[in-house]
Amino acid sequence: MNQRVGTDSSPLRFAACESASIPLFATFIGARRRAPPARTHRQIGSQLVGRRILAAMGGLDSSSMETDLDRPNIEEYLTTETIREVPKKLHLSDLLDISPTLTEAAGAIVDDSFTRCFKSNSPEPWNWNIYLFPLWCLGVVVRYGILFPASFSWLVSLSNLISCMFCRVGVLALGWIVFFAAFLPVHFLIRGHDKWRRKIERKLVEMMCSVFVASWTGVIKYHGPRPSRRPQQVFVANHTSMIDFIILEQMTAFAVIMQKHPGWVGFIQKTILESVGCIWFNRTESKDREVVATKIREHTQGVDNNPLLIFPEGTCVNNHYTVMFKKGAFELGCAVCPVAIKYNKIFVDAFWNSKKQSFTTHLAQLMTSWAVVCDVWYLEPQYIRPGEIPIEFAERVRDMISVRAGLKKVPWDGYLKYFRPSPKLTERKQQIFAESVLKRLEEK
DSSP: OHHHHHHTOHHHHHHHTHHHHHHHHHHHHTSOOOOOOOOOHHHHHHHHHHHHHHHHHHTOOHHHHHHGGGSOOGGGGSOHHHHHOOOOOOOHHHHHTTOHHHHHHHHHHHOOTTGGGGOOOOOOOOOOSTTTHHHHHHHHHIIIIIITTSOOEEEEOSSSEEEEOOOHHHHHHHHHHHHHHHHHHHHHHOOSOHHHHHHHHHHHHHHHHHHHHHHTTEEEEEESOOOOOOSSEEEEEOOSOTHHHHHHHTTSOOEEEEEOOOHHHHHHHHHTGGGGTOEEEOTTOHHHHHHHHHHHHHHHHOSSSOOEEEOTTOSOOOSSEEOOOOGGGGSSSSEEEEEEEEEETTTOOOOOOTTTSOHHHHHHHHHTSSOEEEEEEEOOOBOOOTTOOHHHHHHHHHHHHHHHHTOEEOOOOGGGGTSOOOHHHHHHHHHHHHHHHHHHHHHO
16 A cells, blocks of 8 residues: 555655746736645545545446646645635625716616606507407407597587588588688788788688597597787797697697608798797707797787797607706796696507607597597796706696696706717716726725
8 A cells, every 4th residue: 555655646746846846826816826745645545545435336437537636726726715716696785886987887877867768668468368359350340440530520610610421531521621711812912901811811720720639539628728828928838749739729829849851741830830930940050050949039028929839849759758957948937837748558659759759640640549538737826936946847837737737857958869968978988987997996
């Protein structure tokens, strides 16, 4: 036994060449380790006996077990503290506390409250049932085959409501025919009587908006006193779709602040809606903002001008949230009349996602639904308080609208939907992140 141990004492031969082999192992494990401690004959002998017993029980070759003793053990080159060190668990907080930037990024991934403001919420499926699916198929046939092209509807005229049997498309087409037949002569022939001309044009616009609402089978409930025309006042409302203006316009002819649109919507803006004093702008043009601000101040001073309607969010939100209000409507020094609009999504989602669908497609979606159900609340006029700045005034009015319509407030600027963050902001974020990483590494 002693002779075999002395013959196979490979650790002694290994220790002789440790000066050449240790750097190689040190490179492998990532740091220079000290030389292995010499093993005693008793340790080697007990290890060999144990391996022979295992070989006899498992049918292993004893010679191969003896040869294994010549192979170096990397653990012998590790310090005792390194071997006993228990690896720590990596927690998410260890990664996130390095910088608030990472915290913000993780928060955006987990809960993106900005993107949620502009997403259409799909209705809960109810028709995947052996009993309800046939009824749903029948409803599709009725909505697209009967209601949309040939069903009962209401046609709104100047004097009263007349029950007529028309299709939804027919109601819209007939409404345009009646409107242009009356609007064109009034607009071009009655030039010397501006007061009468504006009054008739106002009624015609209200009539046409009522025709639009009728084409959706709109069920609109108005709460509160009807708006009146008087100077030094402006109406503000939350914004879900362009139909917000149509729904409010059928009750009272407002002069609205609106983004310029192409196509047939732009044609209506230039030829018809300008007659009621509407103001157009392009959000990408900085000069338009100055011109619009001047026109707004002039409009609010006029006695005979139509009430001014502003959507201070500046973009369409999905009627679950309210984004930050622009302060332009709240620094005019006049009364601000809040208007809360809430849609019931039982039949159709009235949110217009202008990035994914045109307004024509949006109207077709409304016209092929059962109905558009909406509630409108005219709230009490509000005035800026002593010591209150326009931003605080805007937030107070937003609180009123959000509470009345049951909407959630989010601290986001709606214009971020159309613009990318500036390079300066991106570079500043990168600089803050780099400084926090360097500071954390210095602490380590």
